Amino acid sequence: MTGPVSSKADIHDLADSTDLTGKRVFVRVDLNAPLSKDSPPAVTDATRLKGACPTIEFLAGQGARVILASHLGRPKKKVVDSLRMDPVAARLSALLGKEVIKMDDCVGAAVEERISSMGNGDIMLLENVRFHSGEEGNDETFSKQLAALCDYYVNDAFGTVHRAHASTAGITKFVERKVSGLLMEKELKYLKGAVDNPVRPMACIVGGAKVSCKITVIEALIEKCDVILLGGGMIFTFYKAKGLGVGKSLVEDDFVELAARLMDKAEAKGVELLLPEDVVVADKFAADAESDVVAADSIPEEWMGLDVGPKTTSSFEEALAPCKTIVWNGPMGVFEFDKFAAGTFAVASCLADLTSKGVITIIGGGDSIAAVEKAGLADKMSHISTGGGASLGLLEGKDLPGVSAIEEKTPRPM
Numbered sequence: 092m093t094g095p096v097s098s099k100a101d102i103h104d105l106a107d108s109t110d111l112t113g114k115r116v117f118v119r120v121d122l123n124a125p126l127s128k129d130s131p132p133a134v135t136d137a138t139r140l141k142g143a144c145p146t147i148e149f150l151a152g153q154g155a156r157v158i159l160a161s162h163l164g165r166p167k168k169k170v171v172d173s174l175r176m177d178p179v180a181a182r183l184s185a186l187l188g189k190e191v192i193k194m195d196d197c198v199g200a201a202v203e204e205r206i207s208s209m210g211n212g213d214i215m216l217l218e219n220v221r222f223h224s225g226e227e228g229n230d231e232t233f234s235k236q237l238a239a240l241c242d243y244y245v246n247d248a249f250g251t252v253h254r255a256h257a258s259t260a261g262i263t264k265f266v267e268r269k270v271s272g273l274l275m276e277k278e279l280k281y282l283k284g285a286v287d288n289p290v291r292p293m294a295c296i297v298g299g300a301k302v303s304c305k306i307t308v309i310e311a312l313i314e315k316c317d318v319i320l321l322g323g324g325m326i327f328t329f330y331k332a333k334g335l336g337v338g339k340s341l342v343e344d345d346f347v348e349l350a351a352r353l354m355d356k357a358e359a360k361g362v363e364l365l366l367p368e369d370v371v372v373a374d375k376f377a378a379d380a381e382s383d384v385v386a387a388d389s390i391p392e393e394w395m396g397l398d399v400g401p402k403t404t405s406s407f408e409e410a411l412a413p414c415k416t417i418v419w420n421g422p423m424g425v426f427e428f429d430k431f432a433a434g435t436f437a438v439a440s441c442l443a444d445l446t447s448k449g450v451i452t453i454i455g456g457g458d459s460i461a462a463v464e465k466a467g468l469a470d471k472m473s474h475i476s477t478g479g480g481a482s483l484g485l486l487e488g489k490d491l492p493g494v495s496a497i498e499e500k501t502p503r504p505m
């Protein structure tokens with residue numbers, strides 16, 4: 092068959108137009124869940140796994156052979172045993188109440204053979220796609236290898252929709268049909284509705300550790316938001332731009348200049364860009380570190396900032412009080428260590444309180460979800476999004492490769 096195919100369709104459209112019995116359906120999911128430090132590691136927050144279940148159950152229910160693919164962490168293009176998908180497969184299997192066949196690679200003869208012996212409705216989880224250099228490089232050969240595993244492609248990985256990788260973008264050029272999954276549709280619908288024409292004032296809180304990915308989004312946020320609050324590992328690059336000492340804190344030297352420009356831009360635009368005025372510092376990156384609260388300009392040389400301080404959380408509460416829409420990505424501190432969780436929990440508690448007063452609160456990101464779950468407040472927010480960088484990308488209004496690859500007209504392969 093030739094001719095262009097265009098699809099904004101989801102899995103219901105696919106099932107309505109095709110008998111999926113026995114069909115090999117490749118589903119890109121985002122099962123990049125936080126893991127414990129145990130050996131072997133265990134999934135510590137299953138929100139992303141739970142989010143993927145409706146699509147998996149639907150396709151299995153249609154009799155499809157369901158082939159799941161995801162990344163886990165950032166293995167830097169090589170096999171990292173602690174980032175194998177086994178703990179994810181075990182937890183997913185428990186959630187689905189069904190065996191999940193776990194493969195030790197994501198392409199190749201062994202995978203193809205095992206797929207050919209799958210029964211209708213069986214579920215397989217491939218190994219971490221980022222073990223192959225072709226994944227993040229969006230490599231054509233690797234994309235074709237993935238595409239060769241399936242009849243149809245589904246993208247349900249909202250958390251990775253902002254990445255143009257082989258399993259989220261490249262593969263779509265080589266499959267007969269490509270549609271979005273139920274989680275993807277649900278996330279896009281909710282988030283677009285909330286941020287396209289937001290109820291104002293709108294605030295965005297950005298923290299976490301993926302500084303280089305997320306600092307670049309702040310430029311667009313200055314155009315869109317009325318208030319921007321910064322926390323987590325993000326702040327030290329800004330402190331450095333202000334000429335402050337940051338000790339051994341996380342800092343991205345390549346982005347210091349950008350941080351300076353962003354502060355100038357926010358000021359020129361009259362957008363409130365709030366940086367923490369006090370910081371909880373530690374003598375090492377450990378749960379049992381010595382800690383102290385210091386002013387932002389007094390971080391000791393050998394210490395590192397691992398949380399925002401109490402004065403900061405009060406100022407943040409004040410700044411958020413008038414806001415009607417709040418988007419939060421990235422914890423305020425290393426909440427995994429109890430000593431450095433207070434700032435994150437205080438912001439979570441403030442947002443839960445504002446939600447009860449009618450404010451729209453959106454929390455996104457694997458670790459941010461884990462943090463509000465740990466605080467016991469996840470069900471008190473308006474929306475828990477499985478995507479952090481993805482929801483910021485959507486708020487930014489930029490092209491999301493995982494969406495455009497599905498929508499793109501591509502020549503149907505022969």
Ligand SMILES: Nc1ncnc2c1ncn2[C@@H]1O[C@H](COP(=O)(O)OP(=O)(O)O)[C@@H](O)[C@H]1O
Pocket residue numbers: 298299300301302322323324325341396397398420421422423424425426427455456457458459460479480
């Ligand atoms: N001051 C800090 N220094 C180092 N890491 C931090 C700091 N504050 C927060 N973090 C870490 O940031 C991580 C989450 O970052 P990120 O992946 O960007 O968030 P999300 O997964 O919600 O998008 C957490 O594991 C947390 O420990």
Ligand SMILES: O=C(OP(=O)(O)O)[C@H](O)COP(=O)(O)O
Pocket residue numbers: 121123164165250251254301304455456457458477478479480481
């Ligand atoms: O965890 C994720 O993003 P998030 O931390 O922004 O929520 C996604 O799985 C994407 O991972 P990546 O940022 O390593 O591409």
